Amino acid sequence: MTTDGALARLIRSSADRTATAEAEACDLCAAPVAGDHAHLYDTAKDEVHCACGPCSVLFDRGGAGDGHYRLVPRRRIRLPRVDTAVLGVPVGLVFFVPRADGTVTAQGPSPAGAMRWEVDASAWQRLTETCPQLAGVEPEVEALLVNTVHGLDHHWIVPIDDCYRMVAVVRREWRGLSGGGRIWPAVEQFFGELAERS
Incomplete structure (x- = not known):
């Protein structure tokens, strides 16, 4: 050879x-x-x-x-506007995950990954009364994903893996202290692709 x-x-x-x-x-x-x-x-x-x-x-x-x-389920449901202000979360790009023990966590993307904090469970219960579809979110494997940044109005029930993908987009595109010019177009593209996959 x-x-x-x-x-x-x-x-x-x-x-x-x-x-x-x-x-x-x-x-x-x-x-x-x-x-x-x-x-x-x-x-x-x-x-x-x-x-x-x-x-x-x-x-x-x-x-x-x-x-x-x-x-992890594969359903994606676009919701009408949901008043998430009752949950006391001051950020516009966030996902809410109900847990099997009745607690609810809010997670927002950052350059270091997802920031996490606990949401008042009674506030989540009140929100599900105004939007009954949220009562059917499967604990731990589905989430309410919200994007109200720059006047957008996205409210979705999505699989938890979509939320982790969104966090990965933010980590990948973040530049400098404020995120830079690439992050928000990438987030908007993510939500556009979410609509195509629903």
Whole structure:
């Protein structure tokens, strides 16, 4: 075999390994997953994990895995304006996650990740009375995602993985102390894509 042939084979092999390493895989069985794959929420670690089709089927019922992993729903519902001021959160880009224990957390993106604080549970209950669709938000795996920055009026019930994607967009695009000029167009694009996926 020629040296050129061995080198070409080595380069191809290295490229194949790099492509395989960059491809997403199921966090349970390591099988490759498609671009639009399911996610599981790890209740113990408060993390989202990729799941292939067969593994996600294992968790499509609430009691599977003793509740350690929960299948993240895929529904996205645009709501009419929701008066989130009653929740006492002073930021315009935020998501609210009801928890299984009855508490509700608010999380806002920042250059360091998601800032988190607890919301008054009775205020959340009052909000669900004015917007009954919020009563159906699945604890821990769905959220109310709000964007009222720059006069926008986005209120969505979304899967929790969409919220984490939004946090990643903010972290990726943030520049300087105030975020810079790239962050808000990127956030608006995120919400435009959310509308396309709903």
